[in-house]
Amino acid sequence: MFSCRRLGGGLVQAGGSLRLSCAxxxxxxxxxxxxWFRQVPGKEREGVSCISSSDHSTxxxxxxxxxxxxxxxxxxxxxxxxxxxxKPEDTAVYYCASVGAYFTxxxxxxxxxxxxxxxxxxxxxxx
Numbered sequence: 001m002f003s004c005r006r007l008g009g010g011l012v013q014a015g016g017s018l019r020l021s022c023a024x025x026x027x028x029x030x031x032x033x034x035x036w037f038r039q040v041p042g043k044e045r046e047g048v049s050c051i052s053s054s055d056h057s058t059x060x061x062x063x064x065x066x067x068x069x070x071x072x073x074x075x076x077x078x079x080x081x082x083x084x085x086x087k088p089e090d091t092a093v094y095y096c097a098s099v100g101a102y103f104t105x106x107x108x109x110x111x112x113x114x115x116x117x118x119x120x121x122x123x124x125x126x127x
Contacts, residue, residue, distance in 0.1 A: 001024070001025055001026055001116070001118075010121070010122050010123060010124060011124045011125075011126065012086055012123075012124070012125055012126070013125070013126050013127075014086060014087055014088055014125055014126065014127050015085055015086065016086050016125070017082070017083060017084045017085075017086065018083045018086065018123060019080060019081065019082050019083070020036065020080065020081040020083070020094055020096070020121060020123075021078055021079065021080045021081075022078065022079050022096035022118045023076065023077055023078045024077045024078070024079075024098065024116070025077070027077075027098075027116070028074065028077055029053070029072055029074045029077055029079070029098070030053065030074055031053055031100060031101055032053055032098045032099065032100060032101050033050060033051065033052040033053065033054065033098065033099050033100075033101040033103070033105060033108040033114075034050065034051055034072060034079045034096065034097070034098040035047055035048070035049060035050030035051065035059075035070070035096070035097055035098070035105070035108055035109055035114065036048045036049050036050070036070060036079075036081045036094060036095070036096055036097075037094070037095045037096075037097060037109075037112065037114075038090075038092035038093065038094045038095070038123075039092055039093050039095070039120070040091065040092045040093075045095070045112060046061060046112075047059070047061060047108070047109025047110060047112060048060070048061055048064055048068065048081070048094070048109070049061070049064065049068055049069075049070040049081060049109065050070070050105040050106070050108045050109040051070055051072060051079075051105055052101045052103065052104055052105040052107075052108060053101045054101040054102055054103060054104070055104055057104045057105040057106065058070060058105050059104070059105035059106040059108075059109045059110075061109070063089070064083075064090070067083065067084050067085045067086075068081060068082065068083050068084070069081070069082040069084075070082075079096055079098075081094070081096075083123070086123075086125045087125060088125045088126065088127045089125075090123065090125050091123060091124050091125050092122075092123060093120035093121065093122050093123075094120060094121050094122075094123055095117055095118055095119075095120045095121075096117075096118040097114035097115075097116060097117045097118065098114060098115065098116045099113060099114045099115045099116070100115070
């Protein structure tokens with residue numbers, strides 16, 4: 001199971017920053033693909049950024065490249081998403097997720113084929 005936190009307020013102005021974290025319990029990240037996904041009402045959940053231990057690859061959706069950074073601390077079983085220069089279109093409920101890793105980070109982010117999902121946390125970016 002995942003326990004998620006949001007460092008910083010859930011409502012930020014455009015250009016601001018937030019860091020999301022998810023700590024896992026009951027399993028370790030050593031052999032996992034882990035990622036961050038987001039969803040807005042009426043739209044499909046999309047993969048924002050993923051890491052895969054199978055090939056140590058990372059993936060970012062084009063709209064967040066250069067602004068978001070995914071990282072993990074395997075000793076703490078925690079995954080982070082540092083979000084900088086936030087834009088109103090980043091407003092969404094963000095979820096962390098993981099699955100046993102066999103494929104690339106891109107595969108998992110695009111397929112949304114994850115087994116374990118954390119509870120979402122709302123991020124609202126005002127213009």
